[in-house]
Amino acid sequence: MKSGFSRWLLPLLIYTLLFGVFSWPLAAHFTTGFLGFAGHDANQYVWNAYNFRQALAAGKNPFFTDLLLYPQGSSLIMHTYTPIIGLLNSVLNQPILAVNVALLLSFVLSGVGAYRLCGRWVANPVLCLLAGVVFAFSPYKLAHLPEHYHLLLTAAVPFYAWAFLEAFQFETGRLGLRVRRWSQVAVCAALGFVTLLSDYYTLFGLLYFSLGYALYYWCGLGQINWRRPRPWLILVLTLVVCHIGSRLLGLSGVPDNAGFWWGGDLAGYLLPPTTSRWLSTAFTERLLQNSPIFNMPGSVENVMFLGYCLPLLLLLTLLLRRPKAGLAENQPSDWAPLPWLLLLFFMLTLPAVRVFGKEILRLPTGLVHYLPFLNNIRCPTRHVSYVALLLPLVLFARLDPWLRARLQPAGRWAFSGALLGLVLIEFQPAPAPLMDSTAIPRAYREVAQLPGDVLFPIPFGLLDGYQTKGVMNSDELLYQTIHHKKIPGAYISRIPQATFHQFDQDPVMHALLQRQTFPDSALVAVPTAAQVSAFLRRYQPAAFLVHPDYRNQPVHTLLRELLRGRGYQEREVDGYVLLHQPTPAPH
Structure with a gap:
């Protein structure tokens, strides 16, 4: 050679x-x-x-x-x-x-x-x-x-x-x-x-x-x-x-x-x-x-x-039958x-x-x-x-x-x-x-323009190599590289079992997760106003974004009810429902 x-x-x-x-x-x-x-x-x-x-x-x-x-x-x-x-x-x-x-x-x-x-x-x-x-x-x-x-x-x-x-x-x-x-x-x-x-x-x-x-x-x-x-x-x-x-x-x-x-x-x-x-x-x-x-x-x-x-x-x-020379000449x-x-x-x-x-x-x-x-x-x-x-x-x-x-x-x-x-x-x-990033739904690009550090997508959940809780679409990982906001769910290879147990301990998280997972169930306890306030202080969501498949479904209806009177605006973006606080006008 x-x-x-x-x-x-x-x-x-x-x-x-x-x-x-x-x-x-x-x-x-x-x-x-x-x-x-x-x-x-x-x-x-x-x-x-x-x-x-x-x-x-x-x-x-x-x-x-x-x-x-x-x-x-x-x-x-x-x-x-x-x-x-x-x-x-x-x-x-x-x-x-x-x-x-x-x-x-x-x-x-x-x-x-x-x-x-x-x-x-x-x-x-x-x-x-x-x-x-x-x-x-x-x-x-x-x-x-x-x-x-x-x-x-x-x-x-x-x-x-x-x-x-x-x-x-x-x-x-x-x-x-x-x-x-x-x-x-x-x-x-x-x-x-x-x-x-x-x-x-x-x-x-x-x-x-x-x-x-x-x-x-x-x-x-x-x-x-x-x-x-x-x-x-x-x-x-x-x-x-x-x-x-x-x-x-x-x-x-x-x-x-x-x-x-x-x-x-x-x-x-x-x-x-x-x-x-x-x-x-x-x-x-x-x-x-x-x-x-x-x-x-x-x-x-x-x-x-x-x-x-x-x-x-x-x-x-x-x-x-192999030649007597065996491997190629001068080979180790x-x-x-x-x-x-x-x-x-x-x-x-x-x-x-x-x-x-x-x-x-x-x-x-x-x-x-x-x-x-x-x-x-x-x-x-x-x-x-x-x-x-x-x-x-x-x-x-x-x-x-x-x-x-x-x-x-x-x-x-x-x-x-x-x-x-x-x-x-x-x-x-x-x-x-x-997968092409130019085809990412416009709603996520609009989320990127909102003030605040946290997005709460619906559906949400945890997923690792062994089990799942709720719904965690891995596309949310790609979307996060566009909107740059933190999310409560996770798609990670190994998540401790204790984390799965703790994930929905918050009354609001639990209620949303139950309505998302069991939409026909009438046994979900509606969180109190104080519990909703505590949830908003803990997660400080800049916005909630509801996937078209969950629009007007029980989890969306519950979310709308929980946020009523708290200043959130709701609008449609190409089939998604975006709920967010009014954007401050520029000075």
Whole structure:
């Protein structure tokens, strides 16, 4: 391969182009829009970037906010916060642009990093380019693109893997490690910190990669002679003991934090996601919506698809006779643990082997879900991102010398190019949904012009990763970046149970929440005038904004009754009902 910047320029341009194609129509709305569905998770990443910069600019702790759950506020330590995007927004001061730039950089650098890592063992540049495509643009990541941005921030992973291999040396059968290059240890630490600021699932993947790589040498896995019966007996015994042990732990009530419930099914590797442009069919979509197969029918968390070409080709290469030369000439021997790591991450995605909804065997990796703290990584299918990195590395390191032993350069280029084309067809998604800030309802822009610091939207509520109370539409997070007012509800990944209990303790909050949730109930106690006054002093709402769906509904009627005689004006703005104090006339 060429040296210098030109070595990376062409892959960088190709991955940038692919991001534009696979994320279309984002490129046409790069500064005003972001990929996502109305009312879904993508809104929180724009809010994350907005809140992080707002806190820093005000000299406040960016990991605590009172923009949500006002006035007490909430910690964001366990929130899916993506501080790396917040830091970028601190420079750009445009949260939507910061989100899109972060995604572009992550996809492109993920591809370039995997391209470089593959080149460590593979001489064919087209296969290296394809390795970058598989890791950066796997169907798993493209399926999560309109929903879970934190899972897409994987740029540090292949660079960390390279630095780890450069930094440490292991000896077979001996615990411990030897540092070869301290500069690369520092790089590992820096990239680990970047990953910490990006996504904790990806961070734990780095830890599993590092530990799994070391275990290959410490346990002498490469020295096992599988032609003898003893290793197979030990393997079978291990599987049986772990299966029974896992079952007993579950029956005894040891919490697994729903790790097995969220666990993958082999069908997730076989069925293309509904976002697939060419492979998704009515038949595959019906299977993905089938509740006997999946605990969450239709959920993006079921997606583990990596195409058909590469997995089938890997199975084929396992049957082929390898050339005596083995790996490509002048390649490091540190490739040996990668097949074991591929198997490890594959097993992590399947804590229990399920085949179209039928549980067959609980794997040793499932025991992780019974370990406190570690079982917070409760969506095992998200480890498939590492499978997407390791699969082409394992495959192409075997395929490249086999092709060189049998084909002339022109034939190798033709085969590699055809394989690249097939994978691009397999991976291509349908156009993604787009949220555009220019389409935010006018009522929220009018709220931004009102004096005061607090908006009380109707409906309102709390929502985290486990439960909900009332109605909290995630679109309110996007709208807050426009009107800049605090709101009493919250959409945060982890909210303490005590907060849910306390949320509607105020008599006015409780009455509104009851009327909102049970509009036909006549048992709601109407708050007294003193209670309404106390509520207004506590929340100091600049305005109440009633969604069109709740206009003239019982909660709106109650709100109107509670505010009668308190100077609030009511007017309609494009179907919304805005209740606010008269705006003072300018002097």
